Amino acid sequence: MNEKKMIDIAKEVLENAYAPYSKYRVGAVVKTSSGKLYTGCNIENMSFGLTVCAERVAIFKAVSDGEKSITKVVIVSDGDSTPIPCGACLQVMSEFSDENLEIIVSSRDSKLEKFRLIDLLPRPFKLCKEG
Numbered sequence: 001m002n003e004k005k006m007i008d009i010a011k012e013v014l015e016n017a018y019a020p021y022s023k024y025r026v027g028a029v030v031k032t033s034s035g036k037l038y039t040g041c042n043i044e045n046m047s048f049g050l051t052v053c054a055e056r057v058a059i060f061k062a063v064s065d066g067e068k069s070i071t072k073v074v075i076v077s078d079g080d081s082t083p084i085p086c087g088a089c090l091q092v093m094s095e096f097s098d099e100n101l102e103i104i105v106s107s108r109d110s111k112l113e114k115f116r117l118i119d120l121l122p123r124p125f126k127l128c129k130e131g
């Protein structure tokens with residue numbers, strides 16, 4: 001499964017976004033170590049703090065299916081702003097990947113950008129002394 005294909009899938013899944021408050025629709029695809037793909041979209045709530053980002057939905061779908069290791073995350077929005085993952089999502093990513101996790105983001109007009117998890121979250125919280 002190449003990157004272009006993952007981006008196309010993320011664009012499809014953002015059509016399912018439930019974003020009546022922000023009107024900012026996001027689709028995400030995560031790839032697991034075993035090569036499986038899981039999709040997610042953002043799901044907002046009238047009680048705004050209950051909103052869940054697209055990438056976290058995709059990761060939780062993977063984990064609930066027994067996949068506890070992710071190697072790539074693609075996040076696409078059809079809005080103007082680049083969908084850089086929020087701090088909460090980065091911490092969740094760090095639980096199920098290593099610092100080399102590839103994160104690929106793109107918005108409606110912006111060029112695709114690529115990061116490693118360590119670029120965006122250099123010091124994740126860990127319950128141990130290392131790092």
Ligand code: THU
Nearest residue numbers: 022024026042053054083084085
């Ligand atoms: N959002 C995501 O789903 N992923 C991101 O990477 C950035 C933000 C969502 C959350 C909320 O529904 C909307 O975008 C505006 O913050």
